[in-house]
Amino acid sequence: MKPSLHKQRGGVMILFALCLPVLLGVLGLALDSSMAYLIKAKLSASADAAVLAAGEASERGASNPEKERNARDAATRLFNANFPSSFLGATVGLDRIDIRWLGTTGVNITLSAHATYATTLGRLLGQNELRVNVAPQVTKNNGSSNPVDVALVMDTSDSLVSPDDFMPEVKAAVNDYASQFQTATDRLALIQFGIADTATVEVPFKTPGFGFDLAEVQRKVNGFSRDNGGTPTALALREAKQQLDLINSPGSMQYVLIFTDGAPSWELPDTPYPGDRKAPEKDAADMAEALRLAGYPIYAVGFNLAKRPGAIEQLHCWANDQFAQSSCQRPAQPVGQVCLSTDAASLSDCLQKSGPSRGASPLVLTE
Amino acid sequence: MRNLLSRQDGGALIEFALILPLLLACALPVFDYMSNIAAQTVLTNAARETANLAKRPAQTLTLQEIMNQVGDSTPPFDMKNNGSLLITKIVGNRGCDARGEQCSGSVVEQTRWGFGTTPVSKILNCLSWKPDGSGQCANLGAHPDVALLSNRLYQGQIVMVAEAQYTQTPLVAALNLGFMGISIPGLDPHLYASAFF
Numbered sequence: 001m002k003p004s005l006h007k008q009r010g011g012v013m014i015l016f017a018l019c020l021p022v023l024l025g026v027l028g029l030a031l032d033s034s035m036a037y038l039i040k041a042k043l044s045a046s047a048d049a050a051v052l053a054a055g056e057a058s059e060r061g062a063s064n065p066e067k068e069r070n071a072r073d074a075a076t077r078l079f080n081a082n083f084p085s086s087f088l089g090a091t092v093g094l095d096r097i098d099i100r101w102l103g104t105t106g107v108n109i110t111l112s113a114h115a116t117y118a119t120t121l122g123r124l125l126g127q128n129e130l131r132v133n134v135a136p137q138v139t140k141n142n143g144s145s146n147p148v149d150v151a152l153v154m155d156t157s158d159s160l161v162s163p164d165d166f167m168p169e170v171k172a173a174v175n176d177y178a179s180q181f182q183t184a185t186d187r188l189a190l191i192q193f194g195i196a197d198t199a200t201v202e203v204p205f206k207t208p209g210f211g212f213d214l215a216e217v218q219r220k221v222n223g224f225s226r227d228n229g230g231t232p233t234a235l236a237l238r239e240a241k242q243q244l245d246l247i248n249s250p251g252s253m254q255y256v257l258i259f260t261d262g263a264p265s266w267e268l269p270d271t272p273y274p275g276d277r278k279a280p281e282k283d284a285a286d287m288a289e290a291l292r293l294a295g296y297p298i299y300a301v302g303f304n305l306a307k308r309p310g311a312i313e314q315l316h317c318w319a320n321d322q323f324a325q326s327s328c329q330r331p332a333q334p335v336g337q338v339c340l341s342t343d344a345a346s347l348s349d350c351l352q353k354s355g356p357s358r359g360a361s362p363l364v365l366t367e
Numbered sequence: 368m369r370n371l372l373s374r375q376d377g378g379a380l381i382e383f384a385l386i387l388p389l390l391l392a393c394a395l396p397v398f399d400y401m402s403n404i405a406a407q408t409v410l411t412n413a414a415r416e417t418a419n420l421a422k423r424p425a426q427t428l429t430l431q432e433i434m435n436q437v438g439d440s441t442p443p444f445d446m447k448n449n450g451s452l453l454i455t456k457i458v459g460n461r462g463c464d465a466r467g468e469q470c471s472g473s474v475v476e477q478t479r480w481g482f483g484t485t486p487v488s489k490i491l492n493c494l495s496w497k498p499d500g501s502g503q504c505a506n507l508g509a510h511p512d513v514a515l516l517s518n519r520l521y522q523g524q525i526v527m528v529a530e531a532q533y534t535q536t537p538l539v540a541a542l543n544l545g546f547m548g549i550s551i552p553g554l555d556p557h558l559y560a561s562a563f564f
Contacts, residue, residue, distance in 0.1 A: 012382040027397060034401060038408045042560075045415035049564045052422065053524075060521065070521070073468075077519040078526070081563045172460055179467065179523035214467075345475050345507070348458065352525075365419075 028121020046082035146252030151240040155260035156194035169344030193236035232266035234283035288318035297334035410560035417529035418564035451486035459520025467522035477504035
């Protein structure tokens with residue numbers, strides 16, 4: 001009995017020691033593969049963000065090679081911003097970005113990326129690294145962003161400057177807004193008003209031809225200075241209509257975007273309501289109606305209007321939206337939209353949201 | 368005979384008793400570690416979906432609705448009590464070159480989820496929130512450069528950043544078994560994931 005007893009002593013320890021590497025290996029592989037899943041989640045997020053950015057940036061530029069370069073740049077930058085180089089010790093690579101043009105405005109972009117993760121305990125079972133791949137793509141169908149003609153009407157009256165100076169924020173927001181259009185196909189005209197009886201066409205529409213000079217628009221916007229006052233809205237709307245009427249090969253959508261921080265205060269020089277205290281308001285409403293009758297919807301962005309009685313109602317009236325008072329609603333005419341902003345931060349957002357939708361789903365992301 | 372047998376049984380038991388702390392020392396941190404990775408994965412995907420939805424131009428959902436939906440889709444992790452979601456909007460508008468490239472970004476808007484813990488952002492921490500329940504930041508303070516994006520945006524480019532956070536207390540704190548030199552560092556209970564879209 002004695003020898004057999006000696007043999008069995010320490011049996012469990014030995015068995016445990018023998019099994020330990022296998023146990024650790026299986027355990028390690030479980031840990032390593034869940035790490036790989038985490039890395040794949042991060043990689044997918046980075047690749048999605050990058051390919052969407054590529055889709056957006058592919059609208060920027062005058063020629064396809066330039067657009068492709070912009071798309072690749074934007075994708076690479078956003079990919080790197082999302083995937084830190086040291087994320088969990090994984091090495092990551094953006095392998096390729098394939099850009100395929102569909103017709104004149106459509107595009108299909110596929111991005112391939114991978115990450116490799118050096119395993120830890122998984123090595124005990126001979127698995128030294130795990131590799132994950134992703135290849136998301138975005139598609140924008142041809143025609144989903146048809147060219148537009150926008151008459152941008154800007155109020156620069158002195159209420160923008162005093163008591164608080166909002167001019168820098170307004171300029172920045174308008175510059176941002178202008179830069180979202182396609183300089184090759186969209187047209188943009190810039191009309192400024194803010195002096196008693198003057199509305200100036202700072203940048204006319206390019207016609208014949210398509211596109212606009214973004215740098216010139218931004219230079220003009222940056223050059224705006226405080227005007228002496230007065231809000232001849234009707235005159236500015238009339239200039240906008242003349243500009244839109246001059247275009248001989250219209251884009252698929254034509255509209256007016258008016259930015260103002262006050263109610264109309266000057267009537268037309270040839271007003272049909274001479275001597276009427278409400279002439280400025282009536283003229284503006286008439287001009288807005290003339291624009292809508294010509295088929296140009298009006299989008300209005302109001303800034304700091306809370307203190308100006310009646311101003312907000314007038315904006316709704318011009319836009320002919322669902323909040324317009326029943327006395328000025330015209331069901332048969334085009335419907336625009338009003339966005340009111342109370343501070344400089346939401347102004348940019350307001351501008352971006354204004355204007356007709358350029359297609360239900362410009363970029364469709366698929367894995 | 369009986370005497371011998373019982374002594375043998377006890378031997379195995381003692382050996383097992385010796386190994387048990389080692390087994391537990393392996394198993395508990397592994398459990399912690401796995402649930403940590405699981406939570407990280409869920410957070411990463413939550414941040415990704417939040418940012419992705421917030422970025423879409425034809426928004427059909429408000430930012431709050433997006434965060435509600437994402438926050439509800441993270442079981443078993445209870446985002447409403449132990450987590451937070453935050454959306455920060457950045458516009459490329461500073462220091463651009465002549466081509467309108469290589470701009471740095473400014474934070475123009477920040478929105479926190481109506482539920483969850485107070486978010487701690489790695490982008491910008493809002494100084495005061497609007498009291499109207501919209502979750503929007505009322506005072507962004509000075510607009511610092513967003514380091515990860517500096518010189519990486521084009522003029523007017525909008526980047527939505529979603530930050531997801533979750534607090535998960537590990538079962539085992541930092542562990543020192545006191546023998547064989549085995550010690551295990553404690554896991555950080557504050558989990559964080561972000562996505563830039």
